[in-house]
Amino acid sequence: MRKNIILKHEDMPRQWYNILADIRLNPPLGPDGQPISPEALAPVFPMNLIEQEVSTERWIDIPEPVLEVLSIWRPSPLFRAYNFEKALKTPAKIYIKYEGCSPPGSHKPNTAVAQAYYNKAFGIKKLTTETGAGQWGSALSFACSQFGLECKVFMVRVSFDQKPYRKAMMETWGGECIASPSNLTQAGRVALEADPDTPGSLGIAISEAVEAAVSDSTGQTRYSLGSVLNHVMLHQTIIGLEAKKQFEIAGDSPDVIIGCVGGGSNFAGIAFPYALDKINGKNIAIYPVEPKACPSLTRGPFGYDHGDTAKYTPLLAMHSLGHNFIPPAIHAGGLRYHGMAPTVSQLVEEEIFTPVAVSQIDAYKAGLLWARSEGHIPAPETCNALAHVVAEAEKAREEGKEKTILANFSGHGLLDLSAYEKYLSGQLSDLELDESQIEKAKKILDQHPAPERIRR
């Protein structure tokens, strides 16, 4: 019988794994091209999170109040997808770490809860943020409701329009949700002037949320980011750490790790604890999976770029399609980001991770096969990961090789059903990347090259 491999509450990881203990990153740079001090970030983030952002301690304690909220849905299930294996006629064993059980339905609250906690502890009253698909904005609204913080979310317009329920969800938890670009910020007004019909982008929405935080004269508002940053990746490692414990219980071990990547957080969550094993010599294939329409890791150059369109953020050493890039309106809003977490980017440079890109149609095809064989309807982002699971399972079949695949199921798709309806009625197509963007990105990133391969 199919069984979730159950981890008891008392066996939940009590520490996050910090990959900065095992790799070295190019430092963030200020507008002058010089490394910035942590203090420079103080108007944007609370100091306790800034300290975590730059920490190189390998293991960092998870505060008890954070564990308490996480325990609403954690430990999350790990299970073997027998029906999916059968549907794919593969000799591969496919394990899924299921992050759809959280109240907002994705992995995002793993860091939202931690960030809300640290902000609250620092005396902050209100958080601002951006959201793509809406998963992150929902997660932060939920987390803020748990700690009694206000929450203001700038939601990329194309997703805001595609997913009206997301706004209702954030409001149910007491959050405020605004379509971005908006007229509430200078960054939003500039974007609207340039193109009043813009679908928006995560880059623009980040600019708006940062501006809304730093321009609050009370000093009690900070900005919260749902991906990209080191502390966000850190908070997500609970996923992979739980999975490792569950694999021990199951008496198995994965050869292949798969997660979708937008900014990198759900992928990092499952992959970083295994990246450490690979750094230490273990033979393991680790695949970040991105959409072909927004291929920052497979096509974007590596160098310094801003995390947002208005260049409010520091320069980060990462793979990027250029901070001015507005990705095609694919139905996987969480993957529509021009950049990539510096940690994930660095580990791609060091060949610990092997990025792949999949098409929108292949993603939904895999997602539908999953829903009809295993039940839970995957989020569009998760569909991207599943598309590569399918590819690996088919490869295993062709090669006649047994192997053990572990994929992160980042969330359910119950608020993305309109996209499934489009796919089922043939209204969905593969959206193409504007090829000229690659050259544009190169020009942007050439201004601030980053040294490669600086593993500690």
Place this chain on the structure above:
Amino acid sequence: MRKNIILKHEDMPRQWYNILADIRLNPPLGPDGQPISPEALAPVFPMNLIEQEVSTERWIDIPEPVLEVLSIWRPSPLFRAYNFEKALKTPAKIYIKYEGCSPPGSHKPNTAVAQAYYNKAFGIKKLTTETGAGQWGSALSFACSQFGLECKVFMVRVSFDQKPYRKAMMETWGGECIASPSNLTQAGRVALEADPDTPGSLGIAISEAVEAAVSDSTGQTRYSLGSVLNHVMLHQTIIGLEAKKQFEIAGDSPDVIIGCVGGGSNFAGIAFPYALDKINGKNIAIYPVEPKACPSLTRGPFGYDHGDTAKYTPLLAMHSLGHNFIPPAIHAGGLRYHGMAPTVSQLVEEEIFTPVAVSQIDAYKAGLLWARSEGHIPAPETCNALAHVVAEAEKAREEGKEKTILANFSGHGLLDLSAYEKYLSGQLSDLELDESQIEKAKKILDQHPAPERIRR
């Protein structure tokens, strides 16, 4: 720390509890007012389910393939709602049995999976059904996808319009979803002629689904009902049986049991195993909670009535507001049903259950408090149960009494967020029952009185 009380897969109940071993029901009657034979139902249901419908065995084995599919999300969590208790400042302990983890998000697949299995085993190729809120139609579509059956769902128009994602959900699992009343059936055409703008009702949708099943000339289509019938209640008892095992682990025991009632299935699921204890003398309060706008148990007379508007179904001995009743368009579609399970009705007559009714506004108020304190957003139906949890918790506070409340959280509300948006923006009001309907119902039920208090 908040902990789900975890039941291992190997400790899942292996048998359902059949309340017909412990109570006696007035038999279903045919159009002639005489008890009908099980064989008369053969065009509508497969014979293996009809046998289960009339069985008086106390314990019935759960088939292994059913357990296997249920294990996608079962055993479901039981947990203590510390934050909700705190928000209510109550000395009561509140335990929740959380049924929102299933792929469609409610308790409904507990019976959908069993029914799909038995139909498949009987050689049936296609199931038809009706759905109110969409929970049942989604559940049956999911279950049919697991067993390779076709599925056709007639969805009450008011919910079809309120919840477009439900149709997409059913289609994602390969089901077909049609707004009811439709032009596809005689029953639908009659309803549309009477009122082209009718919001529809479960009664009409049942008529359409039954007609669609029995009129299939291949003989390979049957009808499936998501509530009311004895075998449906039976399949849901896994909820209460799991809860009992979990309470044993927790070293506690409930004094108060609460579930919302539309047709009765999620309530029966939690309540029947405890009803047995009460029949055997245990002091325990058991509350079915219904909406004031559709108060079949608190206001509807007890007697014989049809389960559907077109009178295709046998006469059932139950509480009913009359088969011609079209409930106000409250945002809790699963509770908009004129009748009530004969088993639940009988146990109300025998004073084992104490029905209560709550207002729509109180229900959403309780749901919002839950979401903001405990995280998961409750389905509108669940909000009705939570409204009475609040009432009991407040009573405990006023009386200064400790007590242990167990409520069934029938499902999450992620596909009902538009109703929350209406509530939050003040667009939701209490919908009143047309009082003249009570007299109409009495006249209908007076035609076929049912003897009361016939406990075995």
